[in-house]
Amino acid sequence: MDKEKIIALLNEDLEGEHGAIIQYLTNAYAMGEGEMACEIEAIAREEMRHLDWLAETIVGLGGIPSLKRGTMRVEGKTVADWMQNGVLLEEDAMGPYRQHVKAIDDPGIKRLLQRILSDEESHHGDFKHFVEKAKREGMLDIRGSRSDKTVETLNWGIEHEYTVILQYLFQSYMTTNPEAKKQLEDQAINEMQHLGWLAEKLIDISSSPRIEHTGVDQSTRTADMLRADIKTEKEVADAYDRAAKETDDPKLKELFLRLRDHEIYHTEVFSDILKEEEK
Ligand SMILES: [Fe+2]
Ligand SMILES: [Fe+2]
Numbered sequence: 001m002d003k004e005k006i007i008a009l010l011n012e013d014l015e016g017e018h019g020a021i022i023q024y025l026t027n028a029y030a031m032g033e034g035e036m037a038c039e040i041e042a043i044a045r046e047e048m049r050h051l052d053w054l055a056e057t058i059v060g061l062g063g064i065p066s067l068k069r070g071t072m073r074v075e076g077k078t079v080a081d082w083m084q085n086g087v088l089l090e091e092d093a094m095g096p097y098r099q100h101v102k103a104i105d106d107p108g109i110k111r112l113l114q115r116i117l118s119d120e121e122s123h124h125g126d127f128k129h130f131v132e133k134a135k136r137e138g139m140l141d142i143r144g145s146r147s148d149k150t151v152e153t154l155n156w157g158i159e160h161e162y163t164v165i166l167q168y169l170f171q172s173y174m175t176t177n178p179e180a181k182k183q184l185e186d187q188a189i190n191e192m193q194h195l196g197w198l199a200e201k202l203i204d205i206s207s208s209p210r211i212e213h214t215g216v217d218q219s220t221r222t223a224d225m226l227r228a229d230i231k232t233e234k235e236v237a238d239a240y241d242r243a244a245k246e247t248d249d250p251k252l253k254e255l256f257l258r259l260r261d262h263e264i265y266h267t268e269v270f271s272d273i274l275k276e277e278e279k
């Protein structure tokens with residue numbers, strides 16, 4: 001099989017992982033704190049590792065990791081329905097992984113896909129078990145339908161965080177500067193934390209997180225990447241600062257200020273690397 005074909009197959013797998021991550025996070029947030037939500041978040045983290053391995057392999061083959069999100073299964077109103085969606089989504093993944101393991105000759109890539117497949121088989125069993133548990137306990141959707149300026153601001157934050165997570169991960173795969181790679185990975189993880197805080201806050205105030213993203217900067221030169229990131233970080237630090245000033249809720253204020261301070265930190269980290277890169 002030629003390289004282009006392998007890259008295309010791995011990108012299909014990567015898009016599937018992206019869809020799974022967002023489906024599972026959406027479910028975990030919507031069922032509230034508890035043992036099952038934690039276990040589902042842990043599964044989402046395993047899918048993130050898969051995404052990372054696939055992206056690195058694609059770049060190693062000279063390809064570009066896809067930013068597309070694979071199909072998510074979002075039907076159903078109860079936690080048991082969502083867990084059944086998880087069973088089906090894992091089956092959606094297992095089929096192609098089995099085919100790709102067979103079709104690809106490269107022993108390293110075969111081994112990687114086999115490894116991922118065994119995780120998916122394990123997740124499949126987990127979700128089957130969660131369906132039963134959710135039924136037994138009559139677990140419900142705890143999201144509310146509040147909709148106002150605060151909800152809009154928090155969802156705007158999620159949109160921003162999701163976008164930069166994708167952007168920094170993409171850039172970390174594409175850059176040839178090892179310090180930039182390390183920092184982009186670290187900050188992507190920090191932005192994942194931000195997304196989680198914002199989503200949990202929306203649940204707390206009886207609303208519902210909307211996990212969508214906007215355009216991702218796809219510069220291929222490290223200096224261009226960093227310039228785009230610094231611009232975004234400055235804008236978002238200002239936006240969180242404004243949001244903190246506009247709210248009277250002390251908890252919300254604290255959240256926005258903490259986010260703002262992290263974004264200022266990101267601006268500084270990226271600015272330092274850009275200075276080095278421009279030397
Ligand atoms: Fe999985
Ligand atoms: Fe952030």
Ligand SMILES: [Fe+2]
Pocket residue numbers: 164187191233262263266
């Ligand atoms: Fe940031």
